[in-house]
Amino acid sequence: MSPPNSSALNRRPAVVLVSGGLDSATVLAIAVREGYDCAALSFDYGQRHHHELAAARKISASLGVTRHVVVSLDLRQFGGSALTSDLHVPKDRNEQTMSAEIPVTYVPARNTVFLSVALGWAEVLNCFDIFIGVNAIDYSGYPDCRPEFIEQFERLANVATRAGVEGHGTFHIHTPLAQLKKAEIIAKGLELGVDYALTHSCYDPNNAGQPCGRCDSCRLRRAGFAALGQVDPLKYPEAT
Amino acid sequence: MSPPNSSALNRRPAVVLVSGGLDSATVLAIAVREGYDCAALSFDYGQRHHHELAAARKISASLGVTRHVVVSLDLRQFGGSALTSDLHVPKDRNEQTMSAEIPVTYVPARNTVFLSVALGWAEVLNCFDIFIGVNAIDYSGYPDCRPEFIEQFERLANVATRAGVEGHGTFHIHTPLAQLKKAEIIAKGLELGVDYALTHSCYDPNNAGQPCGRCDSCRLRRAGFAALGQVDPLKYPEAT
Numbered sequence: 001m002s003p004p005n006s007s008a009l010n011r012r013p014a015v016v017l018v019s020g021g022l023d024s025a026t027v028l029a030i031a032v033r034e035g036y037d038c039a040a041l042s043f044d045y046g047q048r049h050h051h052e053l054a055a056a057r058k059i060s061a062s063l064g065v066t067r068h069v070v071v072s073l074d075l076r077q078f079g080g081s082a083l084t085s086d087l088h089v090p091k092d093r094n095e096q097t098m099s100a101e102i103p104v105t106y107v108p109a110r111n112t113v114f115l116s117v118a119l120g121w122a123e124v125l126n127c128f129d130i131f132i133g134v135n136a137i138d139y140s141g142y143p144d145c146r147p148e149f150i151e152q153f154e155r156l157a158n159v160a161t162r163a164g165v166e167g168h169g170t171f172h173i174h175t176p177l178a179q180l181k182k183a184e185i186i187a188k189g190l191e192l193g194v195d196y197a198l199t200h201s202c203y204d205p206n207n208a209g210q211p212c213g214r215c216d217s218c219r220l221r222r223a224g225f226a227a228l229g230q231v232d233p234l235k236y237p238e239a240t
Numbered sequence: 241m242s243p244p245n246s247s248a249l250n251r252r253p254a255v256v257l258v259s260g261g262l263d264s265a266t267v268l269a270i271a272v273r274e275g276y277d278c279a280a281l282s283f284d285y286g287q288r289h290h291h292e293l294a295a296a297r298k299i300s301a302s303l304g305v306t307r308h309v310v311v312s313l314d315l316r317q318f319g320g321s322a323l324t325s326d327l328h329v330p331k332d333r334n335e336q337t338m339s340a341e342i343p344v345t346y347v348p349a350r351n352t353v354f355l356s357v358a359l360g361w362a363e364v365l366n367c368f369d370i371f372i373g374v375n376a377i378d379y380s381g382y383p384d385c386r387p388e389f390i391e392q393f394e395r396l397a398n399v400a401t402r403a404g405v406e407g408h409g410t411f412h413i414h415t416p417l418a419q420l421k422k423a424e425i426i427a428k429g430l431e432l433g434v435d436y437a438l439t440h441s442c443y444d445p446n447n448a449g450q451p452c453g454r455c456d457s458c459r460l461r462r463a464g465f466a467a468l469g470q471v472d473p474l475k476y477p478e479a480t
Contacts, residue, residue, distance in 0.1 A: 036278075037267045067319050069318075071313065071314065071317065072312065072313070072314060073311065073312070073313050073314060073357075074311065075357075075360060076360045077311065078339070078360060078364045080311075085282050087294070087357070088310060107360075107362040107399060108361075108363035108364050108401065108402070109359040109360035109363060109400055109455070110357070110360070111400070112356040112359060112397075112400045113356040113357055113360060114351070115356075116349055116352040116353040116355075116356040117313075117349070118317075119317060119348070119349040119352060119354055120347070120348040120349035120350070121318045121348075121354060122350035123349060125350050127266070138339070143399065143400060143401055143402055143405040144400045144401070146399070148399050149396070149399045149400050152396045152399050152400075153396060153400075154393055155392050155395075156352065156389070156392040156393055156395075156396050157352075159383065159388050159392050160349055160351070160383060160384045160389050160392070160393075161348065161349060161383055162348070162350070162383055165383040173464055179290065202355045216355045226413070
């Protein structure tokens with residue numbers, strides 16, 4: 001997919017958080033389609049799988065986004081999450097369980113940290129638009145995916161920065177997926193030409209990067225494709 | 241100085257941002273004196289001088305704080321500040337100039353990023369108290385040192401986290417220096433036994449770590465000691 005405007009000079013800049021997963025790939029495609037000159041930001045935060053970062057690179061390139069920065073930030077020093085330490089990733093949870101409790105895959109303050117770094121880069125780029133693929137419908141119950149979190153971060157951004165204080169513009173945190181079901185997200189991405197074969201969603205892949213098929217993230221993704229009657233291009237272990 | 245309570249078990253935990261400078265050294269001493277079991281957090285964020293981190297280690301140790309984590313976060317990739325890139329550090333600015341404009345030593349969204357990471361660690365430690373040495377009186381004009389920034393961050397912390405959402409406690413961002421003049425900060429620290437010879441304030445030290453004496457940070461520090469009639473234990477170049 002090529003951007004609608006030919007020159008980056010005419011386009012408004014945006015920083016887009018790109019994890020390598022299905023949601024953020026869709027967000028990047030939306031931002032590109034809306035005409036933004038996108039700068040993609042990923043984090044190497046000590047997650048157990050680097051397959052995510054490889055996916056983030058491929059997705060950015062596939063959408064014509066040439067500026068992609070990976071910031072290293074070792075949150076393993078703190079522990080406290082199955083995604084950054086040796087805690088067990090829960091499997092086969094149903095939707096009721098997912099929405100009732102915050103799982104051990106929660107990384108403390110992750111989106112706060114990610115948005116803060118995005119804010120710093122945005123300020124350097126003289127950019128007031130930040131995109132993040134949070135979703136408050138089909139999600140794992142993380143507190144920093146909720147609309148009240150995003151609204152509060154937006155308020156913070158406008159008092160935290162030189163750009164906000166000096167009145168050069170108003171920061172806006174875009175969450176185009178906030179109120180979409182997983183199937184709707186996938187439908188949107190397919191419409192925009194996202195190649196979901198490039199994305200990585202699993203919390204607990206094997207060494208080759210193959211998804212487990214059974215963690216919250218795999219289950220939500222698979223259910224989304226199934227609800228649409230579409231085939232997930234990723235290959236899952238046969239038993240799942 | 242030894243903590244007032246002998247056992248860490250009886251004490252409330254706190255995360256304290258310790259840069260290695262005069263202000264945060266004083267904050268750490270205040271938190272220890274208030275009886276907190278302190279965990280010190282520093283950042284290696286690509287600043288031009290690592291003398292700060294060495295100072296942070298020495299200060300923490302001198303105040304009996306055994307938990308000190310240094311998080312690496314390379315903000316140089318973004319540029320935009322004299323503290324993380326090759327921009328020129330301004331010298332010999334007077335107080336009027338300092339308060340009238342935000343200087344190039346401003347690191348975009350720095351305190352937002354630092355507090356976010358502190359929040360993540362606090363959550364892992366089951367801790368609701370975070371200390372930061374921001375000051376809105378004798379300061380360099382950074383937007384993320386102002387009380388309105390701190391208030392918004394505190395609100396954010398309580399919607400961003402599992403601990404805040406599940407009601408385990410309320411996060412509080414402590415800024416004991418917010419309304420103190422530099423001389424008052426130094427007086428407080430001397431009263432608490434802070435060894436200011438261990439601290440590092442300069443934005444532009446030479447390779448041996450000797451302060452320039454002329455950047456905003458050096459000027460504010462020296463004026464503070466002078467106003468108190470105290471001798472700054474740091475050695476400055478004779479010409480300054």
